[in-house]
Amino acid sequence: MAVAEEKNITALFNLAVIYEEKGDKVKAKDTYQEVLRIDSEHFKSKVNLAILLDKDGRGEEAHKYYQEALKLNPKDARIHHNIGINLKRAGKLEDALKYYKKAIELDPENSLVYYNTGILYNILSDYQSGADALEHSIKMNKHNTYAYLALGDALERQKDI
DSSP states (O other), rough: OOHHHHHHHHHHHHHHHHHHTTTHHHHHHHHHHHHHHHHHTHHHHHHHHHHHHHHOOOOOHHHHHHHHHHHHHHHHHHHHHHHHHHHHHHHHHHHHOOOOOOOHHHOOHHHHHHHHHHHHHHHHTTTHHHHHHHHHHHHHHHTHHHHHHHHHHHHHHHHHH
């Protein structure tokens, strides 16, 4: 790829990020897609476009971009985490759990992944695993109030079993 083309891709990507930060999702999406027309393997554009689509309720389309990004960088914990979130929203809970577990394996210091894993275990009625994941999340981030609430829920539900 020529240097001028690389600069153009970088400029377009940065423009898409600015559109996104300003709240113009349509222009951001269009600009990420323009980057991908020039460089079909632009990892960050695939990821950011997938996130935009997911937030916009277009989960299936987002999933396609997440999977493409995953093929480009299979050791990226963020992608595994995002795919887990995407699958959870689609009701594919067991599949989501697999991606959360892989994200933890790749980035064991990410408290948010442990939090989301704990929430998912609670949804699956595996309250002990949920409590374990949430306790781990809290150890890493003592300021996540929601983790404490979810942990309390998991512990309370264990009593009911």
